[in-house]
Amino acid sequence: MLRLMGRTVTAVLSSFTFQMIYLLAGYYYTATEEYDIKWTMPHCVLTLKLVGMSFDYYDGGKEPSQLNPEQKKAALSSVPSLLEVCGFSYFYGGFLVGPQFTLRSYQRLVAGELTDCPGKPANSVVPAMKRFGVGFLCLLVYAIFSPYYPDSYFLTAEYEAQPFWYRCVFILLWAKIVLYKYVSCWVIAEGVCILSGLGYNGVVDGKHQWDACANMKVWLYETTPLFSGTISSFNINTNSWVARNVFKRLKFLGNKPLSHVTSLFFLTIWHGLHSGYFLCFSMEFFIITVERQAQALVRDSPLLTRLANSPLYPFIYVVQQFIHWLFMGYPLVPFCLFTYDKWLKVYSSIYFCGHVFFLVVYLSMPYLRKALVPKKERRDKKQE
Template structure:
């Protein structure tokens, strides 16, 4: 009965059944939270609270598992269970050592990559590897945080101090942390210390009482529904498949570029909607509570994975990156980028970090190309921003009445070339993304190559030698 219902629903929405099941599973994160709220009022001990929540999480995993797995679907749930148990044993048996961290990193990543290899197709498939990639980061981060807990506090930065684990977690805690319904399917990333704070009733704006989180959660929930509606409606008119048609190739060059721009904006709402709705679940549970700001206003952004207003209005590529998939980016910065300081080169650390992100997403060539382009685009933009800052003429122009016009042009280029790397990310395979890039004459590659070459020349013309020398001295 349920299967035909899912089929009819997916047909009416013009989406795949796994995608519909995924969205429904995320939405089902709202009702189970009532059981967590009841644990507050019933006065359950902190030792019991994770157990009740775990049943709800396992239920959501079982409900969604048929859409995330290939038949037989039930057996696929063992993948996450194996990795969770192995991670717990590594912490217990190997202790706070570098060997524990490296073993955890290698085991979890190899397991994930094997999953990618054996289940990969040339389409965007929603299967068990999707939530498993979220779990992989959680478990690797857990080993780092446990290792940091054995260090002297003076050796840790503020982020590491907040996440460091003073004692080895129990199996129940590791399971509750891994299967928490607010982050099991699509994220966000959070630390075990945050989860322990939730279980011990510390994450609330009313000490000793359930958090007043209903309205903040509903704000994100309804915003997520708006984003989901935009994607559901827009993707019918701007599908990925159109790129590979003869009709697309027959269109004028400007049309093909504008199609990439609009298609990318709509496609990204697929991720935005899932993350914002999942954030609402985390806020409702209390996990999203982030203390008070300097004005004493309670903050609910601890699990924010999207800054939607910044995402929509920033004209900068770095601004979009800073507003998109925030918790995953923070995880990578904390556990990969900053720990590569021993390389002694910031650019090398950045390249290694983006390589890790590409491999973590999957084995398709499109991921590697996407993050390679991100590296190029971000570094060219940084050079351009430095040029504007150092040049009196460009600084004056950016503050002139002409700026609204400059902003429109800049925003158009920003949206166009944000969509440009997304093409291989969504089309995956070499033959597909090469066909699209050929049809637009590799305009993104040409644009940023030319920009990279002419920025030094523009700097010689627009920046005085004194200003350049003063900057070098700094």
């Protein structure tokens, strides 16, 4: 495609269309109602790589002034060889679960440019083993506790017979444990990329950085009380790929929310065709929208700002974390149970509390602003 169509929009659209149709056809013919470990799992990673490569080749034909810093870094000056494409596609550190990286980064690795010792192999063993250690610890937590929090428990009569509070707390603990499955895979894979040198990211403040392939910010993930904080710390490279190749390229729409919705829709079908994926990502959009409004309210209200900075904050933080992880688990239920009949049964058993909670907060926000934000602040905000 790159050789025949050149640096054209046609080449980009053709690549995008072919890769996505091939992936979705794979999902359609192979997917079951369970968590599938099949060829479609590594192929979804490959799909992003090849679509991204077509974008990068297209950017390579533009004037540097037309590109943002990310595009300049990834742009390809010439058509890559078949061997380069194969090496990039099946690089052992990222072909199975990611992380995403550009062909230009892979070319720099092969050329020996990604090293802290010019002309010599990178001193990457220690930083790689640190990531492996973190990944192994997360894997250990998952292996020990996941048998106590199986997905199948949601569909049992025993779960339905439990008190409402128990069902909610179970979702909270289940979500925290089940996500370690992804955290451990990504952090260990990142260690492999660091060991090869692909994770080298230059020098900052005199220190060599090895986070070019970081797919997790583990400390942020464990400590943030915000939904947006968890999202920004989780599956970083995939989110960056979508931001670079979908969200930012929709700038011509002139509508940020529409670009956001389109990006989430792309992420949804990239994960699969189950209804649970659609519900999960639509709920994510709604939760983030409400959280941003709540943050703006705290920022604009002198009373809430003082409260957030008061000695009571440790208590507020604990409450935030409880709400945060309860409603992080809430959209994760359909993501893991996949089909309509399963996730609807669970949501019915907890009375759709997540939908109700965020809808009430969303609808009450104008009244809260009126009550808690001074008129002058509201007037200035409206003018902005």
